Amino acid sequence: xxxxxxYYLFYYNRLRIEKALKxxxxxxxxxxxxxxLLVVGVLFLFFIFWFFSAWNRLxxxxxxxxxxxxxxxxxxxxxxxxxxxxxxxxxxYATHEKELFMEFAKARQMAAGALQNKDVKGVGAAxxxxxxxxxxxxxxxxxxxxxxxxxxxxxxxxxxxxIENQVADRREMYNSAATNFNKAIQMIPTTFVASIKGxxxxxxxxxxxxxxxxxxxxx
Numbered sequence: 228x229x230x231x232x233x234y235y236l237f238y239y240n241r242l243r244i245e246k247a248l249k250x251x252x253x254x255x256x257x258x259x260x261x262x263x264l265l266v267v268g269v270l271f272l273f274f275i276f277w278f279f280s281a282w283n284r285l286x287x288x289x290x291x292x293x294x295x296x297x298x299x300x301x302x303x304x305x306x307x308x309x310x311x312x313x314x315x316x317x318x319x320y321a322t323h324e325k326e327l328f329m330e331f332a333k334a335r336q337m338a339a340g341a342l343q344n345k346d347v348k349g350v351g352a353a354x355x356x357x358x359x360x361x362x363x364x365x366x367x368x369x370x371x372x373x374x375x376x377x378x379x380x381x382x383x384x385x386x387x388x389x390i391e392n393q394v395a396d397r398r399e400m401y402n403s404a405a406t407n408f409n410k411a412i413q414m415i416p417t418t419f420v421a422s423i424k425g426x427x428x429x430x431x432x433x434x435x436x437x438x439x440x441x442x443x444x445x446x
Contacts, residue, residue: 278420285408285417285424292401295397295404295405296405296432299398299432302397303338303350303394304342306390309390311335316380320377330360334356337353337356338353338354338356347432350432351430351431358435398434401431402433405432408426408429412426
């Protein structure tokens with residue numbers, strides 16, 4: 228057989244084999260690329276789903292805390308509006324207790340200002356101050372039998388006791404909602420979503436000097 232013909236056939240077969248190999252390798256590479264893109268796409272969709280789920284969960288927890296505080300806000304404003312009437316009634320009988328009235332007015336103004344600014348910690352501090360003054364008001368009432376018998380004084384006393392009971396219950400609900408929110412924004416990986424959303428830790432409503440078991444304000 229002609230050597231040139233053999234060389235030509237060998238060369239031609241080699242080209243065919245190389246072409247087939249390239250096609251095979253190229254096909255496998257294309258399949259791997261497609262699979263890779265599909266995996267990346269699925270992971271991206273999963274991330275988007277998780278991100279918005281975490282975002283919506285934080286929104287829900289935050290709204291729960293805001294609503295719980297709003298419930299307290301309504302009661303506290305109602306009570307602060309009643310306190311000047313309490314001062315006026317007590318001052319008619321206890322004319323020598325000017326210093327006590329000044330301290331009481333200062334605490335009330337402090338509480339009202341903190342409430343206006345939505346300063347939960349400030350409201351708690353002011354409420355603690357007023358809670359410490361209630362025994363003094365109680366002592367004044369004990370010293371003036373006419374004051375204890377005043378119908379206006381008794382009505383305010385009963386209303387304040389009722390409001391304090393409601394505030395105590397709602398304080399527990401708010402602190403629970405705020406705690407759940409505070410935990411959520413610190414947990415990984417939700418904390419990254421909270422950072423993007425700009426979530427900030429919510430203060431708990433803590434009041435010193437108020438016994439949950441004995442909410443009565445006056446004897």
